[in-house]
Amino acid sequence: MDDQNKNLILATALSFVVILTWFILFPPEEQAPAVTDSDGQVVTAPVSDGLAPQVGSEAAPAPVAELGAPAAEAARIAIDTARLTGSITLAGGRIDDLSLADYRETLDPTSELVRLLSPGADALPYFAVHGWLAVDGVNQDQVPDPDTLWELESGSTLTADTPVTLVWDNGAGLTFRKTISVDDNYLFEVEQSVENATGSQVSLRPYGQIRRDGLPDSRPFFILHEGLVRMSDGTLEEIDYDDLPDLSTDEQRSEVEANGWIGFTDKYWMTNLIPTPGTGFRSVARSVNGVYLAETVYPAVSVAPGGTASTQTGLFAGAKEWETIRSYEQEDGVEGFIDSIDWGWFFFLTKPIFAVLHFLNGIIGNMGWSIMLLTLCIKTLLLPLAWKSWVSMAKMKELQPEMEKLKEAAGDDRQKMQQGMMKLYKDNKVNPASGCLPILMQIPIFFSLYKVIFVTIELRHAPWIGWIRDLSAPDPSSILNFFGLAPWGTPEIGSIFYIFSLGVLPILLGISMWMQQKLNPSPTDPTQKMIFAWMPWIFMFMLGSFASGLVLYWIANNTITFVQQYSIMRLNGHKPDVFGNIIGSFRKSEPAAANKSSPPKGKK
Numbered sequence: 001m002d003d004q005n006k007n008l009i010l011a012t013a014l015s016f017v018v019i020l021t022w023f024i025l026f027p028p029e030e031q032a033p034a035v036t037d038s039d040g041q042v043v044t045a046p047v048s049d050g051l052a053p054q055v056g057s058e059a060a061p062a063p064v065a066e067l068g069a070p071a072a073e074a075a076r077i078a079i080d081t082a083r084l085t086g087s088i089t090l091a092g093g094r095i096d097d098l099s100l101a102d103y104r105e106t107l108d109p110t111s112e113l114v115r116l117l118s119p120g121a122d123a124l125p126y127f128a129v130h131g132w133l134a135v136d137g138v139n140q141d142q143v144p145d146p147d148t149l150w151e152l153e154s155g156s157t158l159t160a161d162t163p164v165t166l167v168w169d170n171g172a173g174l175t176f177r178k179t180i181s182v183d184d185n186y187l188f189e190v191e192q193s194v195e196n197a198t199g200s201q202v203s204l205r206p207y208g209q210i211r212r213d214g215l216p217d218s219r220p221f222f223i224l225h226e227g228l229v230r231m232s233d234g235t236l237e238e239i240d241y242d243d244l245p246d247l248s249t250d251e252q253r254s255e256v257e258a259n260g261w262i263g264f265t266d267k268y269w270m271t272n273l274i275p276t277p278g279t280g281f282r283s284v285a286r287s288v289n290g291v292y293l294a295e296t297v298y299p300a301v302s303v304a305p306g307g308t309a310s311t312q313t314g315l316f317a318g319a320k321e322w323e324t325i326r327s328y329e330q331e332d333g334v335e336g337f338i339d340s341i342d343w344g345w346f347f348f349l350t351k352p353i354f355a356v357l358h359f360l361n362g363i364i365g366n367m368g369w370s371i372m373l374l375t376l377c378i379k380t381l382l383l384p385l386a387w388k389s390w391v392s393m394a395k396m397k398e399l400q401p402e403m404e405k406l407k408e409a410a411g412d413d414r415q416k417m418q419q420g421m422m423k424l425y426k427d428n429k430v431n432p433a434s435g436c437l438p439i440l441m442q443i444p445i446f447f448s449l450y451k452v453i454f455v456t457i458e459l460r461h462a463p464w465i466g467w468i469r470d471l472s473a474p475d476p477s478s479i480l481n482f483f484g485l486a487p488w489g490t491p492e493i494g495s496i497f498y499i500f501s502l503g504v505l506p507i508l509l510g511i512s513m514w515m516q517q518k519l520n521p522s523p524t525d526p527t528q529k530m531i532f533a534w535m536p537w538i539f540m541f542m543l544g545s546f547a548s549g550l551v552l553y554w555i556a557n558n559t560i561t562f563v564q565q566y567s568i569m570r571l572n573g574h575k576p577d578v579f580g581n582i583i584g585s586f587r588k589s590e591p592a593a594a595n596k597s598s599p600p601k602g603k604k
Contacts, residue, residue, distance in 0.1 A: 074149055077164050078157045083185055083318070088158065089119060092146040093166045093178045095188065096120075096127030098317055100269070107461055107469055116269050116317055124214040128271060128315050130178065130190050130207065135300045137202035142170045146209075150178065160184050173198030186318025187274075187328060193310035196303040203302045206311040208273045210294040215241055216266050224342060224455060228285045228294055229270070230254065230262035231336045238342075244287035254283040259335040262294045263316070268457040270340060274314035277333040319457050322358060342455050349448035354456055361458070367471050368464025371453075371549055375556040379564065382441060386561075387568060396430055442557070453549040464552065468505070471549035475503030502544050505551045510540030512558035519565050 074091035079098065086098040098117035105111045117126050132143040144150070148168055155164030163181035170176070175195040182188045192206050216226060227240040232254040239247070254260070256275075262283045263272030273296045275281050284295040301309040316328070320341050329337040343350040356377065360370040402424055410417035424430075453459050459472040467477050478501040513536035543551055 075152075077152060077155070079182070080157050081160045081182060081184065084182065085113070086117065088164070088180065090150045090152065090166065092129050092131075092144070092148055093150045093180075094119070094127045094129045094146065095180070095315065095317065096125070096129075100319055103268075103319060103460075114269065114319075116271065120213070123217075124212075126212045126271075128188075128208070128210050128273070128317065130192055130209070130313070132176070132192070132194065133205040133207060133297070135203040135205055137198075137200055138172075138174065138204065142172050142174065143204065144168050144170075144176050153177065158182060174202070185324050186316055187332075188315040188317065189312060190315060191310060191312045193308055194303055195308045196305055199305050201302055201304050203300050204309075205300045206298045206313075208275075208296045208313050208315070210263055210271050210273060212264055212292045214290060223344070223451070224267055226266050227264065228262070228292070229265045229272075229340055230260065230283050230285065230294070231339065232256045232260045232283055233258060234336060236336060236339050239285055241287075241292060244285060244292055247285065247287075252284055252286045256281050256283050259333075261316075261334060261337065261340075262296060263340075264292065264294060265320070265340060265342070267455065268320055268460060269318065270316065270320055272316040272340065274316055274328075274334055274337075276312055276314070277335065321457055322354065342451075344448075344451045344455075346444055346448045346451065349444060350451050353445075353448055354452045357452065358458065366464065367459060367462040367549065368468065368552060371471070371553050372556045375553055376560055378445060379557065379560045383564060385441065386564065399424060399428060399430065446554070449553055450546070450550050453547045453553075459547070459549055462549075464548070468548050468552075471552070472547050474545050475505040475548050475551065477503040477505075479503070479507070502540065505548055505555065506540050506544035509543060509551055509555050509558070510536045512555050512562070513539055516558050516562045516565070519562065519569070 074089050076087040076089050076097070079086040079088065079095075081101075083101050084098060085101050086095075088095050089097070096117055096119040099113040099115045101113060103114040105114060115123070117128070119125060119127065129146045131145065134140040134143050150166040150168045153165045153167040155162055158164050158180060160182060163179055166178045166180075168176045173196065175197070177193045177195075179191040179193075180188060190208070194202075194204060196202055225238045225240065227238065228244060229239075230237050233256055235254075237254070257280050259277050260281070260283055261272045261274040262285065263270055271294075273294060275296055275298070280299065282295075282297040284293070284297060286293050286295075296313065298311060301311070303309045314334075318324075322338070322341065325340060326338050328334045338351075339347075353374070357367075357370055357374050360373050361367050364370050364373065403421065406417060406420040406424065410420060453472060460470070462471045463469045464471055468475065480501050517532065517536060543554065
């Protein structure tokens with residue numbers, strides 16, 4: 001086997017290994033089922049002994065909310081902004097009912113809005129609550145807990161222009177207030193204050209808590225992080241849901257000196273507690289009997305008799321939009337907030353790739369065409385690297401007749417074959433290894449773009465043309481119903497027959513790979529030749545269920561590569577009869593076609 005073919009086989013094998021590892025060797029883990037009672041109802045996790053706050057303890061965690069009757073019976077305050085709709089319950093002053101006005105569950109414009117937070121009536125509880133921990137001079141039952149019934153002091157509906165203020169008097173000289181405001185996007189501001197009329201000094205610790213009961217109702221992907229995410233003074237930490245119960249006390253807590261945030265992230269949505277930049281706090285991640293908690297606990301504040309103390313914190317609850325999140329980072333000083341998006345191991349590629357894609361989409365207004373233009377930009381950047389490679393491969397293709405003669409002369413003597421090929425390469429100044437470098441360069445770019453298309457919400461429900469209405473989903477057309485001409489449907493995603501339900505884009509992908517392959521030298525070994533001949537069609541089936549945006553990128557990449565390679569070969573005096581070879585490949589064998597190629601320069 002010659003070095004050129006060894007390297008090409010190696011590069012291709014690496015591509016197959018990585019893709020197959022993703023989807024076969026490491027399938028998605030099954031989510032643990034929710035705990036139910038004998039009637040099949042979801043059980044609300046009880047408060048575990050030893051986890052209630054310890055009065056006066058600097059290490060006290062925030063209390064775990066008990067979802068009792070007050071949450072269902074308490075009055076509510078409506079949330080109504082251009083991007084958010086929902087309500088706040090006066091039970092605990094929880095933000096526990098929130099839907100995203102710009103996003104629906106499906107492409108159907110009449111489908112339900114995406115619901116992010118829930119009080120637990122028709123979904124597992126998921127909410128944010130803010131409160132106080134008693135430290136000195138006051139008992140814990142004298143401070144508001146997550147079920148305390150507050151009163152509305154001012155405001156009627158929470159909008160971007162009108163905040164609301166809640167008040168609670170403990171009857172023992174302490175008056176607590178909670179003022180909640182929200183901006184035009186997804187950032188809430190919660191200001192808590194306590195007024196001391198007890199006649200003696202008291203000490204309290206403010207806290208914020210996000211509680212999520214059970215696991216999200218979504219299909220898990222091992223390449224995507226869903227769970228807790230937090231930033232602590234520049235250090236990003238991602239903890240999966242199933243790892244939270246196993247954390248030690250030291251692992252649960254992170255002492256943040258100045259800048260940080262903590263919360264839960266899904267594929268497209270997230271909730272995060274964001275203390276005021278420059279504020280120190282304790283970041284706590286824990287799990288209690290199937291309840292997942294993200295907390296910010298602040299240093300104790302002392303309130304003199306007749307005095308007032310207050311604290312302010314942010315709460316992000318919304319879609320993981322790149323531009324919105326970046327504005328909070330750059331304009332509001334939320335350090336590292338852009339890293340709440342799961343950029344993956346190739347973050348040094350995924351971040352700039354998406355930035356360019358977002359810029360192009362801002363100009364073009366269509367993500368599909370932006371992907372194609374991005375591909376052209378990437379291929380232009382890689383052109384100097386590819387130039388020498390394609391010139392070398394052009395020479396290799398012209399040497400095919402000589403290589404066939406060497407193979408016939410050497411017979412089964414592999415050493416003689418290798419020596420003859422190395423001499424042939426040397427005499428014609430051909431580097432057999434240069435052909436696989438562009439292939440190797442494409443692997444991290446391919447995976448980076450796959451990551452970008454998979455995790456960024458900007459591709460969700462983004463249309464391209466005609467039948468492609470969602471670039472984050474597979475091509476919905478199918479050869480099994482003649483691309484919509486037949487009256488029957490197609491197999492659903494996950495069905496054993498779905499892999500055979502090829503759409504238009506996967507078929508174009510296979511054709512584009514096949515055409516590009518015709519410009520490259522054919523292996524002399526029959527086994528290798530067979531592998532390479534089947535490769536475009538194998539990839540066609542493997543990538544057929546990938547996101548349409550990724551398949552579109554691959555088609556554009558193959559097409560641009562074909563044009564570039566063909567042009568470079570022509571400019572360097574080589575005249576590949578690729579179109580004749582494509583037609584002829586249906587009628588005759590490859591060796592016969594190869595014998596009609598022009599002889600190499602200097603050979604008779």
